Amino acid sequence: MYTEKVMELFMNPRNVGRIEDADGIGKVGNPVCGDVMKIYIKVKDGRIEDIKFETFGCAAAIATSSMVTEMVKGKTLEEALKVTNKDVAEALGGLPPHKLHCSLLAEEGIKAAIEDYYRRRGKDGNGSLG
Amino acid sequence: MDQKGVGALYIRKGLKPTPLIHGGGQERGLRSGTENVAGIVGLGAAASLAKRRIENKDEERVKKLRDKLIDGILDRIPETILTGHRYNRLPFHASFCFKYIEGESLILRLDAVGIGASTGSACSSAKLEPSHVLLAMGIPHEVAHGSLRLTLGKDNTEEDIDYVIENLEKMVSELRRISPYGKKDV
Secondary structure (H helix, E strand, C coil), X not given: CCCHHHHHHHHCCCCECCCCCCCEEEEEEECCCCEEEEXXXXXXXCEEEEEEEEEECCHXXXXXXXXXXXXXXXXXXXXXXXXXXXXXXXXXXXXXXXHHHHHHHHHHHHHHHHHHHHHHHCCCCHHHCC | CCCCCCCCCCCCCCCCCCCCECCCCCXXXXXXXXXXXXXXXXHHHHHHHHHXXXXXXXXXXXXXXXXXXXXXXXXXXXXXXXXXXXXXXXXXXXXXXXXXXXXXXXXXXXXXXXXXXXXXCHHHCCCCCCCHHHHHCCXXXXXXXXXXXXXXXXXXXXXXXXXXXXXXXXXXXXXXXXXXXXXXXX
């Protein structure tokens, strides 16, 4: 049901954990529905210098979390905001139809973390996000 | 024994049941229509198999393995709920909820080491709701997502049980490391 890439990242996810002094934290999803993703970012000079995630969810949720953190690490915030759920699903070689919402969660998670970063910095930009 | 379309009926002396199907008077007029020969032969085979299992005391042996499995899991894995009664349950059945993790990821990791199990988590199906049975038992949604069902058979051994407990302990703790729950907030 899952692609090799999904299984590989599910069995050996990258960037698992938390950043204690994170500059932004995004939490999306709902435990009642069975998927929650928490993304921690460290930002330096407008770039995502470090990123970690914690996910409660199925294999697809864990694999998409891992994939999206790899995709945005080192990118500028503007570039990171352009990563879509479709990009994540494609990078994984596709997802089963009823698991596509996991990739949406990944996109929303990154956006929520960046939004939180802006909020903490007191910068505007909230309006243009999400 | 659950064979579709066939069964045995014991009728006490003096009772005259009303037929459900009328017609040619087959099966002493109780169930008219051509006899389901393959089904009848199958039921006979299943009954003799069941008799042999009772004589071999398979059930008692499997029950001991089930108890070892339940005790081992509850003992070694914290924040685990046994669903259903501790003793008044099927001899080959054990089911749990592991807090903070989701069942589909657990069964996929178990599958990778050759352990077949099932879950009532919504993520394993196209629905969004976890097992309605667990919910009706009063288990919260997020906990019901971490459900796991293990079933035993007559050929299972003590070593199998040790293997399952060992792997399960490792996998639950790995998945909890990935999960945002069950830890202090940053």
